Amino acid sequence: MEEVLTEGRNFKLVNEEELPEILEVLARYLPDSIKIHQTLQTYLKDRVWDFHFYVTKTWPEQLVVLHFPGMTQTPNGKLYESFSVFCPTEQLDDLELLFSENVLIDWTQPIYLNFTHGKIMERIQDFYADKGTAETLLGDIYVVDTSTDRPKDIDSLDGCVFPDQAEIMQLTRQHAQTIHDLYPANHMESVEIFEKLIDKLPCYGVFSASGDLAAWMVQSYYGAMFSMQTKPEYRRKGYGIYLARYLTKVVTERGYLPFVVIRPENDASKSLYTKLGFKKNFQTVRAILRPNEMNGDDGGQGGGTNAS
Structure with missing residues (x-):
């Protein structure tokens, strides 16, 4: 050692x-x-x-x-x-x-x-x-903007009804490999880090009625919400924004200032998090x-x- x-x-x-x-x-x-x-x-x-x-x-x-x-x-x-x-x-x-x-x-x-x-x-x-x-x-670091009044329904999960009886649950270690395989920067990561995050921190997935992991998002060791992914066949069902809202609420309740790191070319993520009350602070x-x-x-x- x-x-x-x-x-x-x-x-x-x-x-x-x-x-x-x-x-x-x-x-x-x-x-x-x-x-x-x-x-x-x-x-x-x-x-x-x-x-x-x-x-x-x-x-x-x-x-x-x-x-x-x-x-x-x-x-x-x-x-x-x-x-x-x-x-x-x-x-x-x-x-x-x-x-x-x-x-x-x-x-x-x-x-x-x-x-x-x-x-x-x-x-x-x-x-x-x-x-x-x-x-x-x-x-780009986007942090929940506490300087202005955020929309009252930002942290509310009311109205988030999944089609086909999908549900959100905490991930388990068995999901780490799937997350790692589909993570865009998996050449920078080990599977072990995902296993440890799942063991210790809020890491949630949306599961279809048949039990298939459809989408996921985790809290990192540095407090950020990251690795939000949706399998192609489950896209355009609102899973991503639901997970972002859900984890923002959980991370806040755990005493963290919610933030994400967004690549400059990722306009979809910028739009999503801006709607949720996040603001770009620095690169x-x-x-x-x-x-x-x-x-x-x-x-x-x-x-x-x-x-x-």
């Missing part, structure tokens, strides 16, 4: 009893901090995955937080080859501590970054420009950083949890 380091050059491992305080600090920067904030929240509540959180040795003066592993599957499965990072966008100069971190992070090897705030990623790419290349995947980026001397290697895409 890989050794968990208690500190790096510029960062220190957060002890268990310190995590609630870190969570409170991150809450001041919502929604920008939403991904790492709710990753930590889910970790404290449900322990979906064995994560490790680091903060600067100068915390809280310099508010940079690291989360290892930032993805749940990488080619070598090493703890420190993938991570997530958050820093307030008005304090991006503090990311210099990340760039000079040479104990926790080996910048001479491929790095797998889970979805990271676009402004933070810009700084990372500037730093990395003369060291290697970045393969990126963009997503996020998933990236693989490869040193110039390793760009010919076919290392594959690391894992993690992608969304809509």
Whole structure:
């Protein structure tokens, strides 16, 4: 088993009893901090995955937080080859501590970054420009808009009557493989992450009268609602919007701020979630950083949890 380091050059491992305080600090920067904030929240509540959180040795003066592993599957499965990072966008100069971190992070090897705030990623790419290349995947963070009055029926499930006596139920582990097989970014995921999410978090499916899994949606380890899929033969029955409304209600009741990650070209999802009271807040980026001397290697895409 890989050794968990208690500190790096510029960062220190957060002890268990310190995590609630870190969570409170991150809450001041919502929604920008939403991904790492709710990753930590889910970790404290449900322990979906064995994560490790680091903060600067100068915390809280310099508010940079690291989360290892930032993805749940990488080619070598090493703890420190993938991570997530958050820093307030008005304090991006503090990311210099990340760039000079040479104990926790080996910048001479491929790095797998889970979805990271676009402004933070810009700084990372500037730093990395003369060291290697970045393969990126963009997503837009849509968060439930609490700044205005939402339609009163947004969270109501009244009137959602399924045809053919379909019903909604919590998923079980036996459904993980089906979800993984049809997940658009399944080359970035392991089946195991879906199994763990189903074991610990709200993960629902719409089942036909014959018991066939027709559509599904799950809550991720970082609090997002993601992986909404409907099998082709069950489309245009309203299953998707019902699941989105249902999970939004459940996630809210569990103390989370509902959000989704939507790819920029996915107009259908943008329309659906806008109708449900979600609002785009910022762009996020998933990236693989490869040193110039390793760009010919076919290392594959690391894992993690992608969304809509």
